[in-house]
Amino acid sequence: MDTKDILRKAFDGERINEQECLQLLSYNDLLELGEVANEVRFRHNPYEVVTFVVDSNPNYTNVCNVDCTFCAFYRKKDDPDAYTYSIDELIKKFKESANRGITTILLQGGVNPDLPFEYYLELVEKTRKEVPEIHPHFFTTSEIIGMSEVSGLSIREVLIKLKEVGLNTIPGGGAEILSDRVRKKISKKKGPSSSWLDVMREAHLLGYKTTATMMFGHIETNEDIIIHLSSIRKLQDETKGFTAFIPWSFKPENTPLEKHIKTYSSPYRYLQIIAVSRIFLDNFPHIQASWFSEGKKIGQVALHFGADDFGGTLEEENVHAAANFINRSTKDEVIELIHGAGFDAAQRDTLYNILKVYHKKPVAQST
Amino acid sequence: MIHFRDKNLIPIWEKLQSGIELTFEDGITLYGSNDILSIGKMAHWLQREKVGDAVFFVVNQKIEPTNICVLSCKFCDFAVKKTSPEAYEMTIEEILSKLNDELMEVHITGGLHPDWEWDYYVGMVKEIKKHFPKIDVKAFTAVEIDFFSKKFKKSIEDILLELKEAGLRTLPGGGAEIFSERVRRSLFNQKIGAKRWLEIHKIAHSLGIKSNATMLYGHVETFEERVNHLLKLRDLQKETNGFLSFIPLAFQPGDTGIKMRNQFTSAIDDLRTIAISRLILNNFDHIKAYWIMLTEELAAVALNFGANDLDGTVGGERIAHDAGAITPMQLAKNKLINIINDANKIPVERDIYYRPLKLYSEKIVGKVSYINTLPFFQNLNFNNYKIFTAPPRQLGFLFKEGFIDAGIISLVDYLEKESDYRLLKYGIVGNKNVKSVILYSKVPLEQLNKKCIAVSDETSTSFRLMQAILELKQGFDLNYIREKISYRKTNLSHFDAFLTIGDDALKFMNNKPEQFKYHYDLAQLWYEWKSLPFVFAVWTVKNTLSESQCEEINQLLENSLKKFFDGKIEIEKFHLSNLKLSSGEIADYLNNLTYRIGVDEIKSINIFREIYDQLKMSNKNIMNLIERF
Structure with a gap:
């Protein structure tokens, strides 16, 4: 089919298939893609509103046994700068965060085999009890698989126990590219893509809400990206458990994968991925612009190419900072960035309920 | 086709497609719209109509001979007073030491120094040309030209002519800031205003010195003031056609105190300003995305929003850097090439006049x-x-x-x-004729011997065809001069004849040049000679x-x-x-x-091949062709 016809089809609200999506990924008219993605975006979210969450992204440990080649954050147990926080240290951090107005803690860490399952359960339980202002958005699928290994429980049992102590959302990290060809090369020990998808499926079936991420711009091909998008679209058809899709481009500095990457993924590619995923993932309520990995300006532009969520304020973001890519922001700045992009800003919680709307200034004569 | 989210933009799109220039009200409608994609699509359409997929860059170096300045403009945190510990002055030797043979262009602007002599400025240009004849000099904003004129008690014309004589090619577009008396009084009341800036550029254009134009936005100016700025530039361009490019400059707050240090313009304001400039300045060929101020990432996106030039490798970019631009000082040529290729455009290395020198892309038609x-x-x-x-x-x-x-x-x-x-x-x-390759002459063809003919600087083949007819068939001895030929141009009168081709020739169809009563269709002359198509x-x-x-x-x-x-x-x-x-x-x-x-x-091509070889042999006539820009 002619690419223009595919775009027409998507514009009219019809689902496009994998082959058609592949064609869009190699289509070179960025603004045509953006226009259709924007139409789909307003179909999902008809208001000129962009949401964000006031969150923090600490890491409880950097000890990890998964050895992914794209990661600059992890350490071995005996490395001098290896760390693992105690539960009390973390609760103290969370309390400080709550005092600063933070509503969500996105907590991820390495897969540290020395931590017992009880550590995780206690952490969730104490967070709910002692810091009720905070919504725990804890543990990627890799950590949940790690818990299953450490405890001898099934994934389902781990998720049930975590749910009992108060966890009801998990972040979508660790998906990387859900193509086994790529995973074997960049994150062999993380297991095949089905392991990520299986944990997500179990979680959704138990009533968890989760996000889905995608890390591109390394050794993947367009076909790999299609496999990724198609896998999560199918799962979403099944479970409706995904709230948002968050693509971000690989940051090579200080990672073992760096030497295999010739250039940074371009902003042009990022916007193309945002637009194509908005078009293809017609069952996802939200697409998130990752301003912390792409830069504030490109984050703003992404809001016109299909994204309707600006992610978090990210008071603490160690994983990207370790790759010399420090990009922090405060709530006020996030609101100003969203306004600057021409949208009202709405603070949301982890489940995308709107807490407060910050209206932009009416389009005035002056800037 | 554009799916307008903002229906107010539809009449503007209709105007653009009909080649009608936009009005002040259209500019305000564009700035009031949040439909950035539609604005971008319109601008990208016009960009492609003008230059196709080409995106230009130049291997250049920026030189700022001094930061000492007699002015104190509020938005500038580059300039200092002579007594400041940060004050510096460069000698001509120091300037030369920053240049090399790789460069095609040097961009010189600096503070208004209280003590330097006129000879120093002229000498600077002369010495650069002497040591680096290949480097084209773009130097001194209108603010500096005005300062020279007052300080050295010379007319603007004399200042410019002396600089031109020394080797200056073009003026940079800086110092325009925003054409608004209100803003000038509040932010840069010691600096020249719109009237003087435009006057100086107009004089430069009349002397054959091309220039750029800028607009500084994102400080205290209004949308009306931005649109007015663009309209003033468009008006002058109509008169002179002397502007090469337009460069919107995003204000860098830095320590200027006008805005908070990290309050940069929004990406959307940057993109729409580029797009709206493209749309309003329909008589400008080139719109520049100045990556040093926009960030490399946004400059790349801007190449789909109306911008077709990335400036250049630049080198020491002190003014923008001091005020907090986060881009590295020197971006290698390769990086620019990658940015342009990533945006699916053709990287074109250019000279100061936007003549393409090299393309850096595979698969080009x-x-x-x-x-x-x-x-x-x-x-x-x-x-x-x-x-x-x-x-x-x-x-x-x-x-x-x-x-x-x-x-x-x-x-x-x-x-x-x-x-x-x-x-x-x-x-x-x-x-039997072509209608778009025409020799206009004051005298009948038979009397053209020993005359001087202006030749469109766009032709390859038509010029050779004309030579064949006039020299080989008629046996004439002629002088030729390359010229930009436009139906609006009046300075063709000192030629006896001129050769125009392509779209320019078509524009003459209903606007016949009065003095040139005789016109000859070269395909027709060829047919009369060889009984073949050309x-x-x-x-x-x-x-x-x-x-x-x-x-x-x-x-x-x-x-x-x-x-x-x-x-x-x-x-x-x-x-x-x-x-x-x-x-x-x-x-x-x-x-x-x-x-x-x-x-x-094929028969005609074979005959012409022989003729062409013959013409190449007698290079006497080719030597007569004076290359002039």
Whole structure:
């Protein structure tokens, strides 16, 4: 089919298939893609509103046994700068965060085999009890698989126990590219893509809400990206458990994968991925612009190419900072960035309920 | 086609497609709209109409001879007083030490120094030209020119002429800030205002010094003030056609105290300002995305929002850097090339006048920028190829350098590379006449011997055809001068005749130059001489392509032609207003041409090849062709 016809089809609200999506990924008219993605975006979210969450992204440990080649954050147990926080240290951090107005803690860490399952359960339980202002958005699928290994429980049992102590959302990290060809090369020990998808499926079936991420711009091909998008679209058809899709481009500095990457993924590619995923993932309520990995300006532009969520304020973001890519922001700045992009800003919680709307200034004569 | 979210933009789109210039109100409507994609699409459309997929850059260096300045403008945190510990002054030797043979252009601006002598400035330009003849000098904003004029008690004309004499080529566009008395009084009340800035550029243009224009936005100015700024520039451009490019400059708050340090303009304001500039400044060829201030990432996106120039490698960018621009000081040429390729554009290394020197992209199709190639291109879909559009002579230069993989190329340029390229079955052919290659003369053709003829600087083949007719057939001895030829230009009167081709020639069709009573269609003269059609350009591909790939392209071209000529020819209004012709006139013109290369055409090419070889042998006449910009 002619690419223009595919775009027409998507514009009219019809689902496009994998082959058609592949064609869009190699289509070179960025603004045509953006226009259709924007139409789909307003179909999902008809208001000129962009949401964000006031969150923090600490890491409880950097000890990890998964050895992914794209990661600059992890350490071995005996490395001098290896760390693992105690539960009390973390609760103290969370309390400080709550005092600063933070509503969500996105907590991820390495897969540290020395931590017992009880550590995780206690952490969730104490967070709910002692810091009720905070919504725990804890543990990627890799950590949940790690818990299953450490405890001898099934994934389902781990998720049930975590749910009992108060966890009801998990972040979508660790998906990387859900193509086994790529995973074997960049994150062999993380297991095949089905392991990520299986944990997500179990979680959704138990009533968890989760996000889905995608890390591109390394050794993947367009076909790999299609496999990724198609896998999560199918799962979403099944479970409706995904709230948002968050693509971000690989940051090579200080990672073992760096030497295999010739250039940074371009902003042009990022916007193309945002637009194509908005078009293809017609069952996802939200697409998130990752301003912390792409830069504030490109984050703003992404809001016109299909994204309707600006992610978090990210008071603490160690994983990207370790790759010399420090990009922090405060709530006020996030609101100003969203306004600057021409949208009202709405603070949301982890489940995308709107807490407060910050209206932009009416389009005035002056800037 | 554009799906407008903001329906208020539709009338603007209709105007643009009809080639009607936008008004102040249109500018305000654009700035009031949040439909950034539609604005971007309109700007990208106009950008491609003007320059195709080309994005220009120059290997350049910025020199700021001093930061000592007699002014104190609120938005500047570059300038200091003489007593400041940060004050510096560069000697001419220091300036020369920052230059090298790789550079094509140097950009010189600096503070208004209280003590320096006039000779120092003139000497600076002279010494640069002496040591680096290849480097073109772009120096001194209108603010500095005004300062020189007052300080050294010379007229603006004298200042500019002395600098031109020393080797100055163009003026940079800085110092325009925002054309608003209100803002000037509040932020830079010691600096020249709009009137003086425009006056100085107008004088420069009249002296043959081209210049750029800028606008500083994102401080305290209003949208009205921005739109007014653009309209003032457009008005002057109508008068002089002396601006090469427009550069919107995002205000960098830094320590200026006007805004908080990290309050940069929003990406959306940057993109729409570039797009709106593209749309309002319809008489500017080039809009620049100045990556140093925009960030590399946003500059890359801007290449789809109306910008077709990334400035250059720049070098020491002190002013913007001091105020907090986060881009590294020196971006290697390769980085610029990558940015442009990532945006699916063609990286074009240029000189100071935007003449293309090198292309850095694979798979390029060359397209002569004339309406007569429309029958091929209107319905042509070359997957994975980028289209580079230029007048025949520029295209021929790049073709001969090997940068073009396929395309429609002026005949003589093809003949130069016959062994490396294959001829396809298509071209642009004048049967018994062509209507767009015309020699206008004050005297009958028979009396042209020993006269001086202006030759369009766009022609490759037509010039040779004219030489063949006048020198070989008539036996004349002539002088030629390359000129930019425009139907609006009045300074052709000192020539006895001029040769105009392509779209410029079509514009003369209904605007015949009064003094030049005699006109000759060169295809007609050829026909009268050889009883054959004349092939002006041919479709050709690198002979690395296989026979079957060639056949594929032949088929694409055939389909494209059939589709174009099937039924009534529809010409976009945009072209009509550009060419000053009616739809019927253009249809007649296109119908009159032949696009297929048959037996007669091959015969004609063979005859002309011999003639061309003969012309090349007698290089006396070629020596007479004075290259002048």
